[in-house]
Amino acid sequence: MPHQRFPRVQMLHIAPHEIKFILSDTDTSVANTLRRIMIAETPTLAIDLVEFSENTTVLNDEYIAHRLGLIPIRYQPADSIKGGDCNGAFLPHRECVCYERCPRCSVEFELDVSFDEVNPHRAEEELMAPLTVSSQDLKSNNENVRPAHFSSEEEQEEAQDAGVAIVKMGPGQRLKLKAVARMGIAKEHSKWSPVAVATYRFWPVITINEEQVATLTMEQKQELVDVCPDRILEIDDVTGSIKASENAWDTATYTDDLEFFQNSLKKRKEDEDFVKCKQSTDRFIFSVESTGAMDADEIVMSALRVLKDRLNHLAQEVESLKDM
Amino acid sequence: MNAPERSSSFLLDEDAGEQKCVYTADTKVTNAGTFRFNKEDHTVGNLLRMQLLRDPNIQTNNSTVAPVEVLSSAIEDLANETDHLITQFQEAMESWKRENDAELNAQF
Numbered sequence: 034m035p036h037q038r039f040p041r042v043q044m045l046h047i048a049p050h051e052i053k054f055i056l057s058d059t060d061t062s063v064a065n066t067l068r069r070i071m072i073a074e075t076p077t078l079a080i081d082l083v084e085f086s087e088n089t090t091v092l093n094d095e096y097i098a099h100r101l102g103l104i105p106i107r108y109q110p111a112d113s114i115k116g117g118d119c120n121g122a123f124l125p126h127r128e129c130v131c132y133e134r135c136p137r138c139s140v141e142f143e144l145d146v147s148f149d150e151v152n153p154h155r156a157e158e159e160l161m162a163p164l165t166v167s168s169q170d171l172k173s174n175n176e177n178v179r180p181a182h183f184s185s186e187e188e189q190e191e192a193q194d195a196g197v198a199i200v201k202m203g204p205g206q207r208l209k210l211k212a213v214a215r216m217g218i219a220k221e222h223s224k225w226s227p228v229a230v231a232t233y234r235f236w237p238v239i240t241i242n243e244e245q246v247a248t249l250t251m252e253q254k255q256e257l258v259d260v261c262p263d264r265i266l267e268i269d270d271v272t273g274s275i276k277a278s279e280n281a282w283d284t285a286t287y288t289d290d291l292e293f294f295q296n297s298l299k300k301r302k303e304d305e306d307f308v309k310c311k312q313s314t315d316r317f318i319f320s321v322e323s324t325g326a327m328d329a330d331e332i333v334m335s336a337l338r339v340l341k342d343r344l345n346h347l348a349q350e351v352e353s354l355k356d357m
Numbered sequence: 358m359n360a361p362e363r364s365s366s367f368l369l370d371e372d373a374g375e376q377k378c379v380y381t382a383d384t385k386v387t388n389a390g391t392f393r394f395n396k397e398d399h400t401v402g403n404l405l406r407m408q409l410l411r412d413p414n415i416q417t418n419n420s421t422v423a424p425v426e427v428l429s430s431a432i433e434d435l436a437n438e439t440d441h442l443i444t445q446f447q448e449a450m451e452s453w454k455r456e457n458d459a460e461l462n463a464q465f
Contacts, residue, residue: 036411037434042445044453054449062407063438069400127368221363330450337443343401344436347394350378351429 038063049115050185050322052329055236057316064233064317070336071231076120077326078106078140078178078214079224086209090166090200097200097208102224104168104197105181105326106140106214116181116327118335119216126215140178140214142171144199147207163203168196171212178214181325184229227332230322235312237285239265239277245307246275253298257307260294262286265310275308287312367396380425388420392428408435 040059046052056064083098090097108119129138146166155164168180182196183189200208219226246254254275258266265281268274278284287310295307323329369375375395383389394402408431409415414422 042449
């Protein structure tokens with residue numbers, strides 16, 4: 034029986050739009066699988082079908098439909114303010130028993146903006162200026178589902194727009210359409226990806242050969258510390274020896290400056306290295322940033338559930354082979 | 358014109374009777390064979406491969422164990438590891454929220 038691993042998780046930072054955590058005591062394959070699922074196989078909602086009633090704007094139908102598809106759609110369950118996992122609340126449209134679409138597998142949005150109707154109500158300075166049709170103009174038929182206008186609170190405060198810009202209109206132009214959003218995964222089209230960034234770095238393992246370091250002068254030690262652009266080393270005030278700096282794990286980018294420089298310090302080429310910085314094989318620093326459709330921690334949880342379901346499904350299939 | 362549907366990269370071709378997993382026993386070696394997983398990629402593939410390489414039965418080419426058993430115990434271990442990860446993740450979130458500003462947590 035191969036041993037089961039018992040991974041550990043430690044949170045570094047949790048915010049609605051991003052999450053950073055340390056995953057340890059597990060293999061790179063697990064970290065990579067989790068990353069791949071977060072990017073490509075976590076289900077989300079996105080506009081998939083668009084019916085145009087009127088489009089006299091400067092952008093053609095399919096251009097606008099493409100832009101609508103890329104708008105992140107946020108599912109917020111009735112009792113929470115978090116961008117939640119839509120996986121339980123909706124059915125994939127291929128599995129739904131309805132004829133074409135129904136509230137169980139899709140959400141309908143309506144957009145009707147006419148420059149001539151909106152213009153008279155605008156402020157003095159803006160009269161006759163181009164009108165931006167934004168994601169705020171999309172009206173949903175499901176009160177728990179609406180477009181994510183901004184990816185984070187910060188962005189909302191700093192922005193001058195009302196939401197995601199779809200098209201800009203001038204006098205006499207009108208855009209009237211019906212859009213249907215369905216659940217899908219990014220493997221089918223990247224509009225369904227819930228993350229802006231999902232990545233992991235390796236934890237640095239810095240080993241210092243005390244004996245060798247003791248043979249260096251103070252100036253040589255200082256040079257060794259300064260040669261690394263990431264500043265992962267520092268000189269200990271008390272002992273005068275080299276040690277890893279506190280933020281080494283955050284700043285390390287595994288450049289080879291240290292390695293090359295040490296060759297010039299060594300008396301013989303075959304001598305041991307003074308300092309070695311390697312990538313850990315079982316400790317990873319994850320950083321996940323959401324597009325606004327789901328909260329970052331929900332994305333990770335959803336990815337883990339997708340992985341669990343996938344493995345259970347595979348286990349069943351392999352079990353059925355045993356009976357043959 | 359010739360482009361296949363995007364969904365065909367991850368959905369099984371039901372009309373052609375495609376199964377998720379197909380096993381072909383090796384003709385020349387006892388208790389050895391090839392598993393073919395349809396419509397899967399490195400996401401699950403690499404995960405399974407690394408887990409199988411940790412199995413002592415595989416490392417020593419032990420030919421007394423049935424391949425299906427080996428694979429099934431590898432998948433089971435991975436599923437248990439995932440379950441463990443889920444609880445660890447939830448606990449880590451709880452403890453982070455407890456340690457940080459109670460006011461901040463009001464938005465969760």
